Amino acid sequence: MKDNFYNLKQKAHISPDIKRDDCQLVAIDTNVFIDMSHHMRDNKKVTGFYGKIREIRLKAEQGQIRFVITPSVLSELAVHGLSPIEVEFIKKYCVILEPKDKQAFAKEAVSLSREYIRSGAMKPSKTPWGDALIMAESTIAGLNILTNNYKDFVVYKDEHGGSKRYKHDKYDDIVPRTNYKDDYIPENLTHMNENELVSYLKLKKRFRALDIGRVNYGMNYGYKNKNGYTVIPMPFTTTDYIGKRSEKEGLWRTNQFVTNFNSSKLDLVPYEMGQE
Amino acid sequence: MEEKDLIEQSIEKRKAEIQDFKQQQELLFESMTEDEKIEYLVNTYTNNSKLIKKYGFSTISEDEVK
Numbered sequence: 001m002k003d004n005f006y007n008l009k010q011k012a013h014i015s016p017d018i019k020r021d022d023c024q025l026v027a028i029d030t031n032v033f034i035d036m037s038h039h040m041r042d043n044k045k046v047t048g049f050y051g052k053i054r055e056i057r058l059k060a061e062q063g064q065i066r067f068v069i070t071p072s073v074l075s076e077l078a079v080h081g082l083s084p085i086e087v088e089f090i091k092k093y094c095v096i097l098e099p100k101d102k103q104a105f106a107k108e109a110v111s112l113s114r115e116y117i118r119s120g121a122m123k124p125s126k127t128p129w130g131d132a133l134i135m136a137e138s139t140i141a142g143l144n145i146l147t148n149n150y151k152d153f154v155v156y157k158d159e160h161g162g163s164k165r166y167k168h169d170k171y172d173d174i175v176p177r178t179n180y181k182d183d184y185i186p187e188n189l190t191h192m193n194e195n196e197l198v199s200y201l202k203l204k205k206r207f208r209a210l211d212i213g214r215v216n217y218g219m220n221y222g223y224k225n226k227n228g229y230t231v232i233p234m235p236f237t238t239t240d241y242i243g244k245r246s247e248k249e250g251l252w253r254t255n256q257f258v259t260n261f262n263s264s265k266l267d268l269v270p271y272e273m274g275q276e
Numbered sequence: 277m278e279e280k281d282l283i284e285q286s287i288e289k290r291k292a293e294i295q296d297f298k299q300q301q302e303l304l305f306e307s308m309t310e311d312e313k314i315e316y317l318v319n320t321y322t323n324n325s326k327l328i329k330k331y332g333f334s335t336i337s338e339d340e341v342k
Contacts, residue, residue: 025336030294038287068336075320078327079297083290087331096328098335099321105338106317110310129305130298133317141338 037089070137112136
């Protein structure tokens with residue numbers, strides 16, 4: 001894994017002095033990609049939503065974040081051709097997720113997408129296949145998604161297998177994630193037999209890509225922690241309880257590149273209405 | 277028109293283009309069987325590989341991410 005990481009850094013032109021833990025891979029959806037790639041053409045101070053876009057992109061420029069373009073996102077972007085600005089952005093700050101085994105990856109992506117759509121709780125209307133595919137591809141790779149359209153994505157499976165959307169007043173419950181044990185192990189864990197536990201962990205794994213950092217925010221869309229900071233939720237780490245347990249069972253795919261990632265590293269400032 | 281407005285205009289146009297494609301793709305997917313969806317995605321991945329090669333993009337596989 002270490003070799004892979006350094007190869008990746010070389011390929012992605014990340015400075016070799018950047019420590020592994022400082023580099024986070026995060027998938028982005030198409031709209032975030034477009035905003036991110038087109039909104040940094042000058043050095044003028046930008047505030048509000050685009051200020052956030054700029055902040056996150058600056059983290060990429062500093063080598064702290066590397067954006068992952070999933071196959072579906074790339075195909076959406078390429079359908080009318082990539083602009084020179086977008087090509088440059090990809091070359092500098094992104095890596096493309098290229099399935100090793102295309103057939104197997106496609107099969108799993110379709111299966112997961114169907115599951116996301118069937119969950120039926122992402123929003124009142126039906127979840128589009130395109131969005132479901134982006135989630136599925138990210139999930140297979142063990143990545144979080146950065147989106148500005150969380151309403152299409154956020155689904156949370158509770159311990160009973162039911163799904164619900166997070167309410168605004170629940171955000172503090174999910175970000176920042178500092179205690180995965182409380183988040184992801186149900187109270188009745190001790191009553192689960194091995195098969196139930198395996199099913200539970202599989203379910204959680206499948207919905208991991210739904211931990212989403214939002215870059216769209218504002219009075220009605222606040223995605224903030226208790227200190228009022230907009231944050232990108234932390235992915236699972238190799239050191240949390242579930243990670244250890246599931247690794248042992250060979251079920252869990254931990255993301256080595258984001259181990260020990262701390263959302264405070266992003267150091268994002270609170271958004272105030274009227275900054276636009 | 278200010279540069280900022282021009283940029284936003286071009287961004288909205290780009291997003292609209294992609295949204296059109298997504299809607300067409302949605303209809304297509306709705307009419308497909310599971311096997312056809314898989315085949316469609318495999319073709320998509322193959323086309324992506326050509327694009328990656330053309331532009332020399334950096335890549336990472338699902339195994340490398342984990």
